[in-house]
Amino acid sequence: MGRIARSPRKRSTLPRRMTLAAAALILGGGGLAAVNFYASASEGGGGGHGSSGHDMAQMRMVSTIDCPDVGNSLSTVPDSAKSRVDRQLADIDTQITDAYTKFADNKDRIQRDPRLADTMVLAPLKEQRTDAIGRIADATGQSDLKAKGLAPCTMRAADDPSSAAQDGQDGQGGQDGQDGQGGQDGQDAQGSGQGNDGGVQAFAASASASGLSRRDFVDIRSVRPNVATPPARRAASTGSFTSDCGRNENGKRNPDNVIVAPGVSNGAHHMHDYVGNQATDAFSSDGDLARGGTSCRNQGDKSTYYWPVVRLLGQGNDADANAKGGGKDKNLGKIQTPAQSTIRFVGSPVGKVTAMPRFLRIITGDAKAFTNGDANANASWSCTGFENRQLKDKYPLCPQGSKVVRTFHFQSCWDGKNIDSANHRTHVAFADKAGACPAGFKAIPQLVQRIVYDLPAKAGAFAVDSFPEQLHKPVTDHGDFIDVFSDQLMRKVVDCVNSGRSCA
Incomplete structure (x- = not known):
């Protein structure tokens, strides 16, 4: 059967393909580091376009939420715990969906004040995920799940839709x-x-x-x-x-x-x-x-x-x-x-x-x-x-x-x-x-x-x-x-x- 000859592509190569990033926000440790990128490398310093409404709209639409996949970290789930774990994993997916919706509905505000991404989206999401991961760890006996750093999520940029x-x-x-x-x-x-x-x-x-x-x-x-x-x-x-x-x-x-x-x-x-x-x-x-x-x-x-x-x-x-x-x-x-x-x-x-x-x-x-x-x-x-x-x-x-x-x-x-x-x-x-x-x-x-x-x-x-x-x-x-x-x-x-x- 035919098989695609794949070249390895690590996750770290994705930023290489970005030409515009918006509100690259990283939640880690005790707070938020915010970095804003307002120009495409191809614009050659054309700052006159960087603040236009069209460009700002582009910047707002290219960010998303990036969360570690908890399900991929599970090694075993006892039969007696399967339904509880499935429910918690589904809840985690819903939490991310709800957080993304909140982010999408408040793009304008977050664009003006990137710190809001922490208070409105990332911090509440981390709290929810911490609780859910704890329940999964208790149900499966995998106590190390709590120490794997799976709860914090980040904001990341996607490819620009026009550049x-x-x-x-x-x-x-x-x-x-x-x-x-x-x-x-x-x-x-x-x-x-x-x-x-x-x-x-x-x-x-x-x-x-x-x-x-x-x-x-x-x-x-x-x-x-x-x-x-x-x-x-x-x-x-x-x-x-x-x-x-x-x-x-x-x-x-x-x-x-x-x-x-x-x-x-x-x-x-x-x-x-x-x-x-x-x-x-x-x-x-x-x-x-x-x-x-x-x-x-x-x-x-x-x-x-x-x-x-x-x-x-x-x-x-x-x-x-x-x-x-x-x-x-x-x-x-x-x-x-x-x-x-x-x-x-x-x-x-x-x-x-x-x-x-x-x-x-x-x-x-x-x-x-x-x-x-x-x-x-x-x-x-x-x-x-x-x-x-x-x-x-x-x-x-x-x-x-x-x-x-x-x-x-x-x-x-x-x-x-x-x-x-x-x-x-x-x-x-x-x-x-x-x-x-x-x-x-x-x-x-x-x-x-x-x-x-x-x-x-x-x-x-x-x-x-x-x-x-x-x-x-x-x-x-x-x-x-x-x-x-x-x-x-x-x-x-x-x-x-x-x-x-x-x-x-």
Whole structure:
């Protein structure tokens, strides 16, 4: 199976890509350090523009809240404590969402007096997080959580939504390590498909509610091919199984996340598309899923497949504009039904696969990768006809006749024991570059989801839903899966994959 050849990008490289920062506020120790940056490096000291209302608006819209991910720090959670811990983690997400909303609603005041970010946003948030982390530590017996410095959050700057068209366009060639590629056909990376969108001001208008930047979009033709496929060995499992579950034509959506926040309504703070199991919401038990209906043609597949919706921006809002997960969580725009959705299970290039356990949970990607860093980011973006060029941290601008493609490669190695883990990650793993699983893990059929959209080729025209403080960045894209195959159908999947056949 194809694998993106990734260049390592540490979290510390993000400021390199900033051209404008606003109220970079750091809460630590006993107080607040405030630093204000009022000019883009590309402005060359043009101070006459620095105080304009337009520039001040830009500065106000590019900051967000950055909090350590408490869930990723959990090593074990006793079964008896799981529901309490899940509830506390969901509360922590809500605390961040509420704090971001308070920040967004008071941008003007905070811009004039950055110290207000401490008193209005960061200090109250730290107090709430300290209490929640203490409860989690007590419930799990992980007393060291209290000493890990997870409670304080910071204000950080995001890419400016208009300066990328002016500043030399480094980083437009795709993933980091390809800066300055430019277009292969002599055009710059911002040129194709944007048409007469009204320029910088029109972009800022369409993306202002989302926090997007021009740097979040790139012409796919300027990206070099970057997909590496490990060679298949003699014992490889080269078959595949395709499950036709539709493309959510019936519009099953909710802002829940039954894996990460079971029992919590609006646990995701963004809207998900669902295919497969039709009984899935925050309150679904394994029994509910086993009894639920399915959109899959083969009724033996009652698995749950879900991902954040994609929205068109600047063209009106959907029916959830005043609802949780929608407009109340800063997710606005018209939800787009995929033009195509393909679910395939493929094998291992180094050996045979074993059956997945029923109710196995897998999350690929990281919904908080913009603030967490990209260590767990895994979803990729491309265009039809260009799928040997994959983007992890940018949205593609596709040429005429080409459609946007999202691809999720799920973890293909299982620890052989657990259907979930405390951080929802360590019970599964990715194979290495050669396709081999880590020691102690077994190869399972790898789920590959390919979702196609017919979207405008204009920067700022579309984005995925996200937690509000994640600013709809493409690097936050992610997919979720719960295995609810019948035992009989799972045996067929394994047999097809291991025998080299293509089945459906």
